[in-house]
Amino acid sequence: MPLAESHRLRRGRFSEPGRLYMLTTITHQRKPLFHDLAPLHWLIELKEVTLRTLMRRFKSRTAIALRKAGIGHKPIWQSGYQDHALRREECVVHVARYIVANPLRAGLVRSIRDYPHWDAVWL
Template structure:
């Protein structure tokens, strides 16, 4: 079986301040770390910290049991640096909370730059409806690990 080559994903990646990006990152070996309410809230704190630092503006996000979807408008930092900081800080917070000292996140992440004409609100709705599509809840209102600026 061929080895994953996350560095190939980065080839051609370009960060543009002011552009909206849909980001997805997955836990190492798809472990369901965020079924635990406290662990999910620690990750959410780190999403918010990135916004407080003005490296991005969070438009919508959802923390699923084994992954995160995050719609941002990029600000001061390159995309890779925003994700590096988020993943490093959330890993540290989780380890301090008692998650075993092993990898929290898989290497790399998926990003998609939204075209200017794309409906950002449509993408945000898709993100926050993820727990419903996954069968975790019947209604978005029943899930506590999401947010969107349009509320």
């Protein structure tokens, strides 16, 4: 989504503690900095911070760590992120399986077990 339209992602955004969210963020210009994690999907349970604070901390800390590891690409992340609050009727297991299967669908691994994060707490 072009930067000029990224404000639409924030429309109606609400951070509800205790709610499960699927979050998606993408590296700047979709550079394959993680090889197996771009775009990066998360399934999180929001605790005491807002979605905005959580994503700002994540992007800041990972950018610092990547630069220390020698990744010189700047910027690391595209601005913004997408969030989807899971409804009570949505099956957390189905969403978790979707996220974990992304590297398999993208051809980055031959088996789900080859993906280091396949053993999610919700599976």
